[in-house]
Amino acid sequence: MKVNAMKNRWVMTGLVLSLAFNFTFLGALGYRLWEKKKNRPPDAGRTVRREGPPPEGHLALRKDQKERLAKLRKEFFPKLRETRKRLEQERKDLGTLLLKEKTDTVEIVKRLDRVGELQTRIEKMVVFQMLKESESMDPRQREVYIKMIIRRLGERPPGNRENPRRNPVKPDDTKPKQEKQP
Secondary structure, three states: OHHHHHHHHHHHHHHHHHHHHHHHHHHHHHHHHHHHHHOOOOOOOOOOOOOOOOOOOOOOOOHHHHHHHHHHHHHHHHHHHHHHHHHHHHHHHHHHHHHOOOOOHHHHHHHHHHHHHHHHHHHHHHHHHHHHHHOOOOHHHHHHHHHHHHHHOOOOOOOOOOOOOOOOOOHHHHOOOOOOOO
16 A cells, blocks of 8 residues: 555656646746747838838839739749759759669769759759849849849848858868978
8 A cells, every 4th residue: 555655646746747847838938928029019020111212122113013023933933943843853863873783973974964954054044034034123123133132042142241150161261270390
């Protein structure tokens, strides 16, 4: 009897501690969410229509410009998807070749060339599409548009040369260290 009562006491203690831990965790999580919501500006997450010129980074396209962009994109994206599918297939085929016991280096080089060609084709398609889309834009819209696209492509916009998150290696770190001679 005494052993059974002791086991029950340990089980109950474990359950109480588990419940206390879970309530503490949920309380801390709820408090963080409440603090985040409390410190948020009143118009956060909502679109606010402003009078005057559009803010920096906003295209403010006219109706005819929007229609032209929609038409160009409707023609462009199916072609881009098809090229990306072919690129994905070539990469899979390359992977299959690499997994074979006897590697055919000539065939691997051919696949690599095809992958490179398709990647180059995609980049050219995107750049020429950007040029087509920006033809009907005024200079300010064009500049904002190009910077937006560059950011999406993962490149730094022109003029943003020092970005520590993008380039963690400093130029001095790339040089081999020379030993001091006595």
